[in-house]
Amino acid sequence: DGGITQSPKYLFRKEGQNVTLSCEQNLNHDAMYWYRQDPGQGLRLIYYSQIVNDFQKGDIAEGYSVSREKKESFPLTVTSAQKNPTAFYLCASSKGLAGTETQYFGPGTRLLVL
Amino acid sequence: AQSVTQLDSQVPVFEEAPVELRCNYSSSVSVYLFWYVQYPNQGLQLLLKYLSGSTLVESINGFEAEFNKSQTSFHLRKPSVHISDTAEYFCAVSDTVGGSEKLVFGKGTKLTVNP
Numbered sequence: 001d002g003g004i005t006q007s008p009k010y011l012f013r014k015e016g017q018n019v020t021l022s023c024e025q026n027l028n029h030d031a032m033y034w035y036r037q038d039p040g041q042g043l044r045l046i047y048y049s050q051i052v053n054d055f056q057k058g059d060i061a062e063g064y065s066v067s068r069e070k071k072e073s074f075p076l077t078v079t080s081a082q083k084n085p086t087a088f089y090l091c092a093s094s095k096g097l098a099g100t101e102t103q104y105f106g107p108g109t110r111l112l113v114l
Numbered sequence: 115a116q117s118v119t120q121l122d123s124q125v126p127v128f129e130e131a132p133v134e135l136r137c138n139y140s141s142s143v144s145v146y147l148f149w150y151v152q153y154p155n156q157g158l159q160l161l162l163k164y165l166s167g168s169t170l171v172e173s174i175n176g177f178e179a180e181f182n183k184s185q186t187s188f189h190l191r192k193p194s195v196h197i198s199d200t201a202e203y204f205c206a207v208s209d210t211v212g213g214s215e216k217l218v219f220g221k222g223t224k225l226t227v228n229p
Contacts, residue, residue, distance in 0.1 A: 004157075040123065042204060042221040043158075058216070090157055099146050099208030100165050103217065105157030 002027045004106035006091050011111045013078065013085060021076045021109045023091035029104070031097045032074040036060060037088040037108075049074055050097045078111060086113050116140055116207050120220035128228050129197055135190040135223045137205035147188040148206040148217065149179055158204065164188065175199075200227045 004025045013019045025032065031050050035043040045058030049068040063082025068074055074093075078085045089109045094101040121136040139145060146165050150158040162173040169181040179190045188205060205220040 040221060043219040045216060048216070092158075099217075102148075102160045102163065103158075105150075105159070107157050108155070 004091060004093055004104055006089075006106035006109050008109060009107070011109055012114050013111060014114050016080045018077055018079050019111070021078070021089055021091075021111070023074045023076065023106060025072050025074075025091075025093045025104075025106075027093055027104060028071075029093035029095050030071070031094045031101070032068070033092040033094075033103065034058075034064070034066065034074070034076045035090045035092065037090055043090065046076065048097075085111050087111060116145070116218045118205050118207050118218055118220035120203075120205055120223050122223050123221065124224045124226070126226045126228060127195055130194045132193050133191065133195050133199075133225065135203050135205075135225065137188045137190065137220060139186050139188065139205075139207045146208045147179075147181060148208075149173075149177070149188070149190050150204045150206060150219075152202045152204065152222075154201070161190075161203070195225070195227045197227050197229060199225060201225060 007022045033048040034046040037043050044060050046064050047055055047058050047066040049055040052068055052071050055066050055068050065077045091106040092103040094103045117140045119138045127133050148163045149161040151161045152158045162171045164171050164181045172178045177192045179188050181188055202222045202224045204222045206217045208217050
């Protein structure tokens with residue numbers, strides 16, 4: 001089955017620690033996205049990538065970093081500079097970056113701070 | 115920049131009752147509109163979308179939404195809801211002005227269907 005996988009489902013971060021969230025898709029999509037979801041806040045865009053080896057900051061990129069070395073993978077690192085990382089993180093992909101494209105979402109990773 | 119307002123953060127209804135979830139967006143020359151649904155502890159799934167043509171769009175599970183350009187609205191409706199419709203619903207918009215390819219999401223409406 002084609003789809004998007006995210007791992008782990010739950011992740012715990014200690015103070016001062018960097019953690020990496022995995023996102024893999026087998027839909028052969030060019031565009032990939034990372035969103036942060038907080039209760040009552042909707043989804044906010046962290047980073048997006050239109051093509052391999054290229055990515056752009058979204059609305060709340062501070063304290064996060066990404067890479068896009070392979071078409072199917074778009075990992076997100078939450079750095080120690082992100083002071084309030086507790087949230088639900090969603091990865092998505094689409095065929096292209098056009099505004100008409102449907103985005104397909106993974107099941108999410110919940111990040112908690114110890 | 116585009117913005118989306120979902121007027122109700124929570125909507126409780128009884129099973130088999132009709133429901134309307136409201137969505138308004140900031141005006142633009144040309145927009146594309148989406149409704150996504152999120153079941154508890156899951157990712158989002160596309161429910162329906164408006165790109166062009168008929169202003170009334172339907173989903174396979176009985177929801178429909180109407181694009182109203184003059185009122186800049188895209189309200190979601192269902193004539194008779196089921197317990198299984200309990201979820202959070204997000205309205206989203208993208209536009210073609212200024213080359214923006216990003217989706218902007220509303221804050222969501224939690225629909226709770228009670229027996």
